[in-house]
Amino acid sequence: MNVLKVSRLTITAFVLPSLAIYFGIVFVPILVSLYSGLLDWNGIGESTFVGLDNFKNLFFNDVIFWPSVRRTFMFAVFSMAEIPIALFIAILLRRYIRKPNFLVSSYFLPVILSVVIIGQLWITIYNPASMGGMLNQILTTIGLESWTKSWLTDPAVAMYSLYFVALWQYLGYHTLIQFTGISNVPTEIYEAARIDGAEGFKADRYITLPMIIPIFKISIVLAFIGSLQAFDMVMVMTAGGPANATEVISTHMYKMSFSSMKYGYGSSIASFLVVVCLIATIIINYIFNKLEKRFS
Amino acid sequence: MARKSKILSLALTASLALSLAACGNSATNNKGDTASPDSGKTTEKVEEKVVAKDVKITFQNIYPDTTDPKNQLMKKLVTQYQTEHPNIKIELDSLNTDQQKLKLKTQAASKEVPDITIVNPSAQMKPFVEAGLFAPLNDMLDQNGLKATFQEGLLDWYSFDNNTYALPDGNNIAVVYYNKELFEKAGVQVPTTFEDMLKVVGTLKEKGITPIAIGEKDSWTGSFLFMNMLLRTNGPGFLKDVIDNKKTFEDPAFKEAVDAFKSLVAAGAFQEGATSFDYNAGENLFKTGKSAMYFMGTWATGGIEASSVNGKVGVFKFPTIGGKGDPNEFMLAPGSGFAISANSEHLQETKDFLNWFMLNFPKEAFTAKGAVGIGQIVDGDFKAAGYSDMAMEVLGLFKEVKGGDLAFDNTMNPGTAQVHLNSIQNLFVQKKDSAEVGKEHQTAYEANKK
Numbered sequence: 001m002n003v004l005k006v007s008r009l010t011i012t013a014f015v016l017p018s019l020a021i022y023f024g025i026v027f028v029p030i031l032v033s034l035y036s037g038l039l040d041w042n043g044i045g046e047s048t049f050v051g052l053d054n055f056k057n058l059f060f061n062d063v064i065f066w067p068s069v070r071r072t073f074m075f076a077v078f079s080m081a082e083i084p085i086a087l088f089i090a091i092l093l094r095r096y097i098r099k100p101n102f103l104v105s106s107y108f109l110p111v112i113l114s115v116v117i118i119g120q121l122w123i124t125i126y127n128p129a130s131m132g133g134m135l136n137q138i139l140t141t142i143g144l145e146s147w148t149k150s151w152l153t154d155p156a157v158a159m160y161s162l163y164f165v166a167l168w169q170y171l172g173y174h175t176l177i178q179f180t181g182i183s184n185v186p187t188e189i190y191e192a193a194r195i196d197g198a199e200g201f202k203a204d205r206y207i208t209l210p211m212i213i214p215i216f217k218i219s220i221v222l223a224f225i226g227s228l229q230a231f232d233m234v235m236v237m238t239a240g241g242p243a244n245a246t247e248v249i250s251t252h253m254y255k256m257s258f259s260s261m262k263y264g265y266g267s268s269i270a271s272f273l274v275v276v277c278l279i280a281t282i283i284i285n286y287i288f289n290k291l292e293k294r295f296s
Numbered sequence: 297m298a299r300k301s302k303i304l305s306l307a308l309t310a311s312l313a314l315s316l317a318a319c320g321n322s323a324t325n326n327k328g329d330t331a332s333p334d335s336g337k338t339t340e341k342v343e344e345k346v347v348a349k350d351v352k353i354t355f356q357n358i359y360p361d362t363t364d365p366k367n368q369l370m371k372k373l374v375t376q377y378q379t380e381h382p383n384i385k386i387e388l389d390s391l392n393t394d395q396q397k398l399k400l401k402t403q404a405a406s407k408e409v410p411d412i413t414i415v416n417p418s419a420q421m422k423p424f425v426e427a428g429l430f431a432p433l434n435d436m437l438d439q440n441g442l443k444a445t446f447q448e449g450l451l452d453w454y455s456f457d458n459n460t461y462a463l464p465d466g467n468n469i470a471v472v473y474y475n476k477e478l479f480e481k482a483g484v485q486v487p488t489t490f491e492d493m494l495k496v497v498g499t500l501k502e503k504g505i506t507p508i509a510i511g512e513k514d515s516w517t518g519s520f521l522f523m524n525m526l527l528r529t530n531g532p533g534f535l536k537d538v539i540d541n542k543k544t545f546e547d548p549a550f551k552e553a554v555d556a557f558k559s560l561v562a563a564g565a566f567q568e569g570a571t572s573f574d575y576n577a578g579e580n581l582f583k584t585g586k587s588a589m590y591f592m593g594t595w596a597t598g599g600i601e602a603s604s605v606n607g608k609v610g611v612f613k614f615p616t617i618g619g620k621g622d623p624n625e626f627m628l629a630p631g632s633g634f635a636i637s638a639n640s641e642h643l644q645e646t647k648d649f650l651n652w653f654m655l656n657f658p659k660e661a662f663t664a665k666g667a668v669g670i671g672q673i674v675d676g677d678f679k680a681a682g683y684s685d686m687a688m689e690v691l692g693l694f695k696e697v698k699g700g701d702l703a704f705d706n707t708m709n710p711g712t713a714q715v716h717l718n719s720i721q722n723l724f725v726q727k728k729d730s731a732e733v734g735k736e737h738q739t740a741y742e743a744n745k746k
Binding site for chain 2: 042043044045046061123126127128130131133152153154155184220233237239241242244245255258259260261262263
């Protein structure tokens with residue numbers, strides 16, 4: 001290994017700038033918000049140090065917090081459950097469609113649209129029939145009138161309506177990632193497998209799946225982290241309403257920090273979110289390392 | 297993780313504000329030696345020629361809509377002022393209300409408030425005043441008789457310890473707008489009691505007309521209506537009594553108001569899916585003739601005049617509930633106010649500009665047909681100037697105002713207000729016992745009062 005005979009000083013000189021930037025815009029803000037989580041502060045005036053009081057209130061007295069955590073995790077579970085479907089679509093596209101690029105890009109289309117546009121679009125689809133809601137009108141026309149609901153304003157179904165929009169939007173995204181992953185598997189392997197008698201879904205089971213585990217992992221991590229920070233779509237479509245029925249962690253954090261002017265309390269929610277993200281990333285990495293080992 | 301982007305945006309806004317301040321700084325070294333307004337005219341002229349250095353004033357405002365008369369008159373006044381004072385450059389930072397609120401809070405956290413900004417009255421501006429972010433404007437109000445142009449008592453909502461910190465652009469009341477054509481079609485009359493109103497709602501509904509439009513996704517709209525009901529069942533000053541420990545939210549009057557509100561929801565008064573309509577979408581139902589009534593502050597007058605139902609709309613006072621209340625007591629809505637940053641690099645120039653701006657505001661608003669509900673006294677004949685019949689009706693109601701209450705979030709601390717807003721929004725979608733609603737409020741109040 002004499003090729004890389006560079007002095008430590010040079011290495012430091014090259015690494016330091018990006019390390020400093022990374023430190024400045026990732027670590028320092030996290031530390032700052034961990035610290036403000038310990039304050040009783042409205043974000044404007046004087047602050048007082050209250051130790052772990054915010055966290056105590058958050059975990060034991062906040063009636064909105066735990067339901068919003070539950071919704072956030074449901075969101076994550078649904079998003080991750082979507083990925084096998086995306087993978088299946090990608091496999092079908094690869095196998096049966098001669099020129100799949102057009103289809104892949106059409107599936108991808110919702111991803112490049114702004115969330116605000118998507119939100120407004122689905123609000124009008126979900127509207128009550130009397131307000132011209134498409135979904136309810138279709139249900140009425142095909143005789144399923146008993147199925148019509150006020151999709152966004154019934155607390156029992158509103159959150160599921162939101163999950164669906166997010167799944168719809170990101171299906172194409174994950175399909176694209178999986179599709180690219182499959183395309184990168186060398187065709188020689190499949191040819192060799194065919195000689196050994198593995199074709200079709202059998203080949204997928206023994207070749208495609210093990211080969212694309214790293215790609216699969218990327219999708220899972222993206223889906224998980226993405227749903228933990230779900231914010232914009234909820235704000236656009238329901239703003240956490242009706243009566244907190246669609247509140248997720250990040251909207252709760254936003255409302256506490258800025259609407260209720262409890263910046264310190266909001267920061268403690270943010271700290272919770274950061275910790276959850278870190279733990280989740282570690283767990284996901286651990287599981288996939290095991291999987292990769294088993295298949296390789 | 298979402299947090300990260302917020303911090304980033306905070307850092308960006310801060311650096312933006314810093315760089316702006318830096319620009320201004322390098323351009324002026326003449327702080328203090330600009331002519332004071334009291335000094336003689338001649339010396340002022342001479343001095344202006346000698347020391348007039350470039351001054352940049354940032355003017356954050358909530359008039360981003362170029363079709364809004366207020367946007368047009370603001371631009372007109374700013375251009376005129378810049379022509380008359382070539383050394384002064386006024387930079388507009390026009391945002392919509394919610395964005396402005398968020399941006400100001402972010403800027404306030406780093407003590408980088410723009411030279412002129414917008415705040416809401418009373419409880420909502422209190423944290424900013426307590427943090428010492430705004431300059432008192434008493435001296436400036438005395439200049440050129442500006443104070444006398446404001447309606448009696450209006451500035452009190454913007455004053456703390458005898459110092460006035462903001463100058464309001466409006467003073468509105470809440471009324472019920474109604475579509476005369478739809479009322480005629482259903483054969484109903486303007487209700488004078490709440491019980492009548494429920495009957496009107498029933499009849500309208502039978503005829504397939506949405507009785508009342510509301511934009512309850514923005515939950516303050518429902519709260520505003522609810523507070524008007526509380527004003528009837530209790531009379532003015534309920535929240536103040538709560539703050540003074542004379543009453544609690546478990547008071548019978550509060551429960552009565554909740555029950556009245558529930559009966560309105562149960563009668564199907566509001567459009568289906570009301571909680572997914574934002575303010576604009578709700579108002580549009582009324583403006584396009586799809587609903588018969590609309591409860592809102594009189595600031596909506598201009599927008600309704602510009603819509604397709606113009607000419608068919610009348611207004612009435614919110615009726616009595618169970619024989620209680622005085623219809624001449626209204627929900628009062630002192631408008632958002634212009635405040636000046638205490639740390640402004642050019643405090644004097646900014647004060648001079650705002651003084652001139654507010655002096656000219658009523659006249660320009662009058663000509664732009666935007667003078668219904670402004671906070672200053674307007675000279676001029678509205679009828680002759682071509683204001684609509686509805687505008688004249690609204691102006692007529694203003695003369696009958698005998699006090700009232702402010703909106704919930706202008707009176708209570710933000711933490712309680714947030715619980716209240718959600719609690720009222722909940723009444724739209726779930727049946728809840730009024731005692732429980734009262735208890736929810738009381739618990740939140742006790743947890744947040746300090």
